Amino acid sequence: MAKHAAGKQAGAEARAICETHLRNRGVALADLAELVLRLQCAFVPGLDAAECLESVEAVLAKREVCNALLTGIALDELAERGALPEPLLSTVRHDDPLYGIDEVLALSIVNIYGSIGFTNFGYLDKVKPGVVGGVDRGGHADGRCNTFLDDLIAAVVAAAASRIAHRHRDTLGEAAWMGPGTPVRHVDATSRAGPA
Numbered sequence: 001m002a003k004h005a006a007g008k009q010a011g012a013e014a015r016a017i018c019e020t021h022l023r024n025r026g027v028a029l030a031d032l033a034e035l036v037l038r039l040q041c042a043f044v045p046g047l048d049a050a051e052c053l054e055s056v057e058a059v060l061a062k063r064e065v066c067n068a069l070l071t072g073i074a075l076d077e078l079a080e081r082g083a084l085p086e087p088l089l090s091t092v093r094h095d096d097p098l099y100g101i102d103e104v105l106a107l108s109i110v111n112i113y114g115s116i117g118f119t120n121f122g123y124l125d126k127v128k129p130g131v132v133g134g135v136d137r138g139g140h141a142d143g144r145c146n147t148f149l150d151d152l153i154a155a156v157v158a159a160a161a162s163r164i165a166h167r168h169r170d171t172l173g174e175a176a177w178m179g180p181g182t183p184v185r186h187v188d189a190t191s192r193a194g195p196a
């Protein structure tokens with residue numbers, strides 16, 4: 001098999017594994033895509049749900065993203081079963097705000113599409129819109145733990161939104177950004193933390 005085809009197959013497998021694990025935890029890729037659209041629609045004219053879903057799937061096809069997701073979800077599930085050693089068990093179960101390793105793991109996803117991802121992630125982590133807030137609240141129900149999951153999906157959304165910002169800048173070219181009639185909202189897409 002050619003190297004490129006093998007890479008594509010590995011990416012499709014990683015994406016399928018991620019999708020299954022997310023679905024098992026109540027997260028649909030369409031929910032993530034909807035949040036990407038909310039983040040980027042003001043900056044990218046004509047952006048639609050299909051392009052946002054394609055971007056989410058592209059992020060999930062990265063092996064390092066898949067590894068981060070599987071690691072975090074496994075830790076959440078081990079905490080739900082009481083299978084982590086103390087004091088880690090109590091820390092993860094109670095989503096201790098000073099723990100911080102859930103955010104650190106998520107940053108390994110955010111990094112993939114550059115510094116725009118950091119600002120997008122900061123916004124999602126603070127405001128917790130849409131599915132991110134739903135997962136965060138769901139993790140406080142009896143017997144449930146989403147300490148890692150909320151940060152991981154916020155990171156996937158942030159990375160997918162950043163990927164769209166980069167791709168549209170590439171499409172327009174530098175002249176379109178710098179010259180007369182520059183689409184100001186596109187420029188904003190690379191410099192602000194959240195949607196208007």
Ligand code: MG
Nearest residue numbers: 102147148151
């Ligand atoms: Mg968390």
